[in-house]
Amino acid sequence: MGFDNLVECKICGKLFMKTGRKNICPSCLNKEEELFMEVKNYLYDSPNASIKEVAEQTEIDEGLIMDWVREGRLERTGIIMTYPCEMCGKPIHTGKICKSCQNELGVVSDSLSGTKDEGKDETKRSMYISDKFKK
Structure with a gap:
């Protein structure tokens, strides 16, 4: 050990x-x-408070509150706070980037992996054919 x-x-x-x-x-x-x-508890009393306001009123570090929001811990309590998407700045309430930016990244990822997938298909076919020959 x-x-x-x-x-x-x-x-x-x-x-x-x-x-x-x-x-x-x-x-x-x-x-x-x-x-x-x-x-x-503060957010139950003031559900529309901003992160900055919560930090000022509770004297708790804004970064720590942001961590809890990103983790979704405050959302599970029924309180939804927003902060800007790291890519486009749109208000979001979980994660680091909004759905539209995630979709854009997915399109870019798909287009980049499209060339890789062709190579993978060839590998799969050749492996499958070689498996047939082995049997």
């Missing part, structure tokens, strides 16, 4: 055994959850 899970907390710097996805020690994670509940 090694120390592969031994990491440094990105908040306080203490070493701990990582069991989840975040690089935050249990103590800092509990503090972060308390902050999350504070934001969640």
Whole structure:
């Protein structure tokens, strides 16, 4: 058994055994959850508040609130907050890019992989034919 899970907390710097996805020690994670509940409670009272307003009123870092919005944690509570798409700037409430930008990226990806797929088809056919010869 090694120390592969031994990491440094990105908040306080203490070493701990990582069991989840975040690089935050249990103590800092509990503090972060308390902050999350504070934001969640504020949003129940002021559901139309902007991220900036929430950060100012709760004195919680705007970046941390943005992380929770991107993760969809605040949306699951029935509160939908918006922030700009990283590509076009349209308001979105989950992820990093809007659906139309995702579609554009999909078209570009399909066109790029179209040339690759042709090669894959040839490989599949030749593998299939060679398999036939082996039998």
